[in-house]
Amino acid sequence: MIRPDIIQELPYSKPFLFVDEILEINDDHIKGSYTFKEDEYFYEGHFRGNPVTPGVILTECMAQIGMACFGIHLLKDKWDRDTIGVAMSSNEINYYKPVFPGEKVIVVSEKVYFRFSKLKCNVAMYNADEVLVAKGVVAGVAFKKQI
Amino acid sequence: MTKEELLSKLKIIIVPYVQNQEGLKNLTEDTDFIKDLEINSANLVDVVLDVEDEFDIEIDNDAMEKMLTVKASIEVIENKLASK
Numbered sequence: 040m041i042r043p044d045i046i047q048e049l050p051y052s053k054p055f056l057f058v059d060e061i062l063e064i065n066d067d068h069i070k071g072s073y074t075f076k077e078d079e080y081f082y083e084g085h086f087r088g089n090p091v092t093p094g095v096i097l098t099e100c101m102a103q104i105g106m107a108c109f110g111i112h113l114l115k116d117k118w119d120r121d122t123i124g125v126a127m128s129s130n131e132i133n134y135y136k137p138v139f140p141g142e143k144v145i146v147v148s149e150k151v152y153f154r155f156s157k158l159k160c161n162v163a164m165y166n167a168d169e170v171l172v173a174k175g176v177v178a179g180v181a182f183k184k185q186i
Numbered sequence: 187m188t189k190e191e192l193l194s195k196l197k198i199i200i201v202p203y204v205q206n207q208e209g210l211k212n213l214t215e216d217t218d219f220i221k222d223l224e225i226n227s228a229n230l231v232d233v234v235l236d237v238e239d240e241f242d243i244e245i246d247n248d249a250m251e252k253m254l255t256v257k258a259s260i261e262v263i264e265n266k267l268a269s270k
Contacts, residue, residue, distance in 0.1 A: 179228075
């Protein structure tokens with residue numbers, strides 16, 4: 040695995056951490072993966088008797104890999120987990136295939152711009168068969184936390 | 187470019203990001219992007235990037251932080267255009 044340090048820096052934890060590993064990273068793009076566990080908490084209610092990963096969770100997974108991990112890399116020494124917060128500021132995602140419990144997904148995020156602490160990316164998610172699951176645009180900001 | 191031309195170009199840029207349409211109708215030099223137009227801080231970045239493209243100027247962090255009102259933005263754009 041590359042850059043486990045970035046995953047350590049993420050402000051999320053179970054049951055809302057949706058990053059397992061970073062596979063590729065440079066200043067233009069990032070690629071990472073996550074495997075949805077059979078017992079993720081949201082399968083209990085989505086849907087009743089028919090567990091499918093909610094679209095908002097797929098979006099969150101795309102944002103955690105494609106924005107948060109990527110942003111921490113791009114911020115370099117300006118990143119400080121104690122004083123800097125991150126927030127998704129917008130997203131527009133289309134969904135193409137369902138993701139079921141136990142499935143592994145790959146997220147690829149390409150930088151559109153990174154200016155004034157705002158990162159905007161074209162993000163796509165693929166399943167283990169390399170079939171497109173979801174695709175769109177996500178943007179997020181880094182900001183000084185009010186402590 | 188006159189101030190009026192500059193203002194009308196700036197207005198076209200901000201329109202897609204404005205949440206408070208009343209504020210847009212009553213646009214003056216004192217209009218505050220966040221308070222009066224309810225543009226969020228993430229979209230302020232898009233306003234600044236669109237300003238860069240429209241006027242072919244580069245806006246640095248210091249200038250960006252000043253661009254919170256119509257008046258301040260016009261001043262920044264005029265200064266950058268003058269130093270081109």
